[in-house]
Amino acid sequence: MKWRPRACLFAVTAAALRHLTKKRASVTPFYIALWGLAAVLGATAVGGLVWSIRRGEFDNLREGAASIFDEEEPVGAVTDRFPGE
Amino acid sequence: MRPAEERERLTRIQIDRSCRQTVVWYYASAVFWLLVGSTLALVASIKMHSPEFLADWQWLTFGRVRPAHLAAMIYGWGSMAGVGTLLWLEARLTRNRLPFPVLLPATAVIWNLTVAFGVVAILAGYSTSIEWIEIPPATAVLFGFCIAVIIAASIRMFRARESRHTYVSQWYLFGAIFWFPLLYVSAQIFLHTPAAKGAVKAAANWWFAHNVLGLWFTPIGLATVYYLIPKVIGRPVHSYHLSLLGFWTLAIFYNWAGTHHLIGGPLPAWLITVGIVGSVMMFVPVVTVAVNHHMTMAGNFHHLKYSPTLRFVVYGAMCYTAVSFQGSLQSLRTVNEISHFTHYTIAHAHLGVYAFFTMVMFGAMYYVTPRLLNTEWHSAGWIRLHFWTTAVGMAIYWLGLSWAGWEQGRMMNDPRVPFLDIVRYTVPWLWSRSVAGILMTAGHLAFAWLFWNMLRQRGAYLPGPTLLVREPERAGAAIGGEG
Numbered sequence: 001m002k003w004r005p006r007a008c009l010f011a012v013t014a015a016a017l018r019h020l021t022k023k024r025a026s027v028t029p030f031y032i033a034l035w036g037l038a039a040v041l042g043a044t045a046v047g048g049l050v051w052s053i054r055r056g057e058f059d060n061l062r063e064g065a066a067s068i069f070d071e072e073e074p075v076g077a078v079t080d081r082f083p084g085e
Numbered sequence: 086m087r088p089a090e091e092r093e094r095l096t097r098i099q100i101d102r103s104c105r106q107t108v109v110w111y112y113a114s115a116v117f118w119l120l121v122g123s124t125l126a127l128v129a130s131i132k133m134h135s136p137e138f139l140a141d142w143q144w145l146t147f148g149r150v151r152p153a154h155l156a157a158m159i160y161g162w163g164s165m166a167g168v169g170t171l172l173w174l175e176a177r178l179t180r181n182r183l184p185f186p187v188l189l190p191a192t193a194v195i196w197n198l199t200v201a202f203g204v205v206a207i208l209a210g211y212s213t214s215i216e217w218i219e220i221p222p223a224t225a226v227l228f229g230f231c232i233a234v235i236i237a238a239s240i241r242m243f244r245a246r247e248s249r250h251t252y253v254s255q256w257y258l259f260g261a262i263f264w265f266p267l268l269y270v271s272a273q274i275f276l277h278t279p280a281a282k283g284a285v286k287a288a289a290n291w292w293f294a295h296n297v298l299g300l301w302f303t304p305i306g307l308a309t310v311y312y313l314i315p316k317v318i319g320r321p322v323h324s325y326h327l328s329l330l331g332f333w334t335l336a337i338f339y340n341w342a343g344t345h346h347l348i349g350g351p352l353p354a355w356l357i358t359v360g361i362v363g364s365v366m367m368f369v370p371v372v373t374v375a376v377n378h379h380m381t382m383a384g385n386f387h388h389l390k391y392s393p394t395l396r397f398v399v400y401g402a403m404c405y406t407a408v409s410f411q412g413s414l415q416s417l418r419t420v421n422e423i424s425h426f427t428h429y430t431i432a433h434a435h436l437g438v439y440a441f442f443t444m445v446m447f448g449a450m451y452y453v454t455p456r457l458l459n460t461e462w463h464s465a466g467w468i469r470l471h472f473w474t475t476a477v478g479m480a481i482y483w484l485g486l487s488w489a490g491w492e493q494g495r496m497m498n499d500p501r502v503p504f505l506d507i508v509r510y511t512v513p514w515l516w517s518r519s520v521a522g523i524l525m526t527a528g529h530l531a532f533a534w535l536f537w538n539m540l541r542q543r544g545a546y547l548p549g550p551t552l553l554v555r556e557p558e559r560a561g562a563a564i565g566g567e568g
Contacts, residue, residue, distance in 0.1 A: 030275075030280070030281050030285050030288075030289075031285070031288070031353075031356060033275075033280075034275070034288060034289060034292060035359075037267070037271050038292070038340050038341055040267070041264055041267065041268075041300070041336075041340045042336070042337050042340065042341075044263060044264070044336075045260070045333055045336030045337050046337070048256070048259070048333075048336075049333055052251065052256075057250060057251055058329070060250075061325040061326060061329075062325070063250065064250045064252065064253075064325055065315075065321040065322050065325040065328075066321045067248050067250045067252050068177075068178070068252055068254075068312060068315060068316060068321075069315075069316075069319075069321070072097065073097075073316070073319075074319070075319055075320065075321060076319045076320075077319045078317065078318060078319050078388065078391075078392070079316055079317055079319065080317045080392040080393070080394040080395065080451075080452055081391045081392050081393075082391060082392070082393055082465040082468060082469075083461040083462045083463065083464070083465050083468075083544060083545065084461070084465060084545070085391065085465060
C-alpha cells in the first residue's frame with residue numbers, strides 16, 4: 001500500500017474534530033481554544049528553532065558560548081566582588 | 086589599555102548609561118513593592134495562627150490582604166525587577182543602547198500606577214477573586230501598553246544587534262517577552278468575558294497562573310543565570326548544547342503543565358493527564374539546566390565567598406532545580422492526593438517565586454545597579470545580612486510548611502482525624518512561617534537600605550563599568566567551556 005501522509009493527516013484531523021465536537025457542546029470549544037493557544041505557544045518555539053537552524057546559530061557553539069565575553073571583560077576575568085574587599 | 090579594549094569599555098559605558106534612567110526606575114519601584122508585599126505577607130501570615138490580629142478592619146481581612154500581597158509581589162516586585170533586568174540584559178547582549186529614552190521610563194511610571202491601583206482596589210474589596218489575576222481587568226490596557234513598548238524596544242535592539250550569534254539568554258528573554266502578553270490577553274478574555282463559564286474557568290485560570298511562573302518569571306530568571314554565572318566567574322557555560330536543549334524543551338513542554346493544579350477537579354481526565362505529562366516532561370529541561378549550571382560552577386565555588394551576585398544567583402539556580410523536581414513529582418496523582426489543598430503547595434510556590442526567582446533578581450540587581458550608577462554598594466556587611474536573613478528565612482519557611490503540609494494532607498485523607506485536630510497540628514508550623522517571614526522582611530529592609538544609599542551614591546565611586554578586579558585573578562581564573 002502506498003504511504004500517503006497528507007491523506008493520513010486529513011483523516012486523523014477529521015476524526016479528532018468529529019470526536020471533540022460530538023459531545024459537551026458548550027465546553028469543548030473552550031478546551032479547543034485553550035489547547036489551541038497552548039499549541040500556538042509551542043509553535044512559536046518551533047518557529048524560533050527552525051529560524052535559528054536556518055541562520056546557522058548552531059554552527060559554531062563554542063564561539064556562541066563565549067559571545068558574552070570581549071576584550072575588556074575576557075574569559076578568565078572575575079567581574080564581581082563584595083565592595084571594599 | 087589597547088584600542089580595542091578601550092573601545093569595548095566605552096561601548097559598555099554608553100550602553101549602561103542608556104539603561105540608567107529606565108532600569109533604575111524599574112529597580113527602585115521593585116524595591117518599593119517588595120517592602121509593600123512583605124508587609125502584607127506578614128499580616129496575612131500572622132492571621133493564619135492569630136486570627137484576631139487586625140481583625141476589626143475589613144480592608145485588612147485575610148481574604149483581601151493575601152491577594153494584595155500576591156499582586157504586589159507578582160506585578161510589583163517580580164515583574165518590575167524582571168523587566169529592569171530584561172532590558173539591561175538585552176542591551177548588553179545586543180550591544181545596543183536602550184531605545185525610547187522617554188517612553189520606557191514612562192512605562193515604569195504607568196506600571197507603578199497600575200499596580201498601586203490594583204493593590205488598593207483589592208484591599209477595598211474589588212478583587213476579581215481569580216488567583217494570580219485578582220487586579221481588576223480595567224488595568225489590562227495599561228499593562229498592555231507597557232508590554233507593547235517593551236516588545237518594541239526588544240525588537241529594535243535585536244534587529245540592530247552587533248553579534249551574529251543569539252546567546253541563550255536572549256532566547257529566554259524573547260520567550261518571556263512574547264509569551265507573557267499572549268498569556269495575559271488570553272486570560273483576560275477567558276476569565277473576564279462570557280467566553281468561559283463555570284468549572285472550565287478554572288482551567289483557564291491555572292493555565293495562566295502556572296505559565297506566569299513558567300513562561301514569564303522562569304525565562305527571565307534563567308536568562309539572568311545563564312548570563313551572570315559565566316560573566317562573574319569568567320568562564321563560558323559548561324555545555325552550550327545543553328543550554329539550548331534546555332531552552333527549547335522548556336518552550337515546548339512547560340505551557341501544557343498548568344492543569345495539574347486541578348487534579349481531582351471537575352474537568353475531563355484527559356485534560357488533567359495532558360498537564361501531568363507536560364509536568365513530567367519538564368524533567369528534561371530541568372536536568373539539562375541543573376547539570377549545566379553545576380558543571381559551569383565546578384572548581385569555582387570559592388567565588389561564592391567573594392561575590393554577592395554569585396551567592397544570590399547560585400542559591401536561586403539551585404532552588405530552580407529543587408522546585409522543578411518537586412513540581413514534577415507533585416503533579417503525579419498519587420503525590421497530589423496528599424499535597425493538594427495543604428500548606429505543602431504554599432511552600433512549593435514560594436520555593437519557585439522567592440527562592441529561585443527573587444534570589445536571582447537580588448543577584449542581578451547587585452551586579453547591574455553599580456554599573457548604571459558608577460557607584461559601589463556602600464556596605465559589604467549589609468549585603469551579607471541581606472543574604473543570610475533571606476536564605477535562612479526561606480529555608481525555614483520551606484521546611485516548616487512542607488512538613489506541616491504533608492502531615493496535614495495525610496491527616497485530611499484519614500476520616501478518623503477530626504478537622505480541628507488538623508488545624509491545631511499546623512499552628513506551630515504557621516508560627517515558623519511568621520518567623521521566617523520576619524527574617525525575610527528584615528533582609529528586604531537591609532536591601533532597601535542598601536538601595537537607598539546606592540541611589541544617593543553613598544558608596545565609593547567606580548571609574549569604569551566593571552567592578553574592581555584584582556589582576557592575579559584575571560590570570561588565574563579557570564578557563565573552561567566545551568562549547
